[in-house]
Amino acid sequence: MDVRSKRVARETGLTIPQIVVLNAVRDFEAATTAEISRVANISPPTTVTILEKLELRGLITRRRSTVDRRIVHTELTETGKGVLAEAPPLIHKRFFSGMAAMSTEDQASIIRAFHTVADLLEPDEPGGGTGNGPTEAGLSA
Incomplete structure (x- = not known):
């Protein structure tokens, strides 16, 4: 990104x-x-x-x-x-054609996953989370 x-x-x-x-x-x-x-x-x-x-x-x-x-x-x-x-497109046509080729169920599953990730990226409190980054959840960079 x-x-x-x-x-x-x-x-x-x-x-x-x-x-x-x-x-x-x-x-x-x-x-x-x-x-x-x-x-x-x-x-x-x-x-x-x-x-x-x-x-x-x-x-x-x-x-x-x-x-x-x-x-x-x-x-x-x-x-x-x-x-x-x-300006270049922020989302490429391949994304749209790929999503259009998926079943409605697969599209819904991906959208749910995006929402889950977005929710996880929100800070716990106003002003930001703990600042520990990806390793906080046991993830490695």
Whole structure:
């Protein structure tokens, strides 16, 4: 994953989370920060930080709602659309075709396993886990 992140950063000048956020912005018309955060599966404060960086680079525009000033709408700029069009896919077509070729039961099993792993990676307490890494669970690197 680290090699992929470095390659994506080298090719686009963006981090994978920034590309995920740009994709989320693209998927909504005048996306709110809450929508982007939910779709990108990134915390709202981190989403705001990413949006600020993307705005500084001219990839998005943000404007406050005229109805509720607490709501900020985000849209891709033409530059942002171009960068996103040139960005490598984060998930390759082979993954989608492989999943499509699987039975519904196998797909469900893989999705359950992904959810289990994601749950295991969540910290036990706010602010992080014990910091012992993979060896904590008896796993070796």
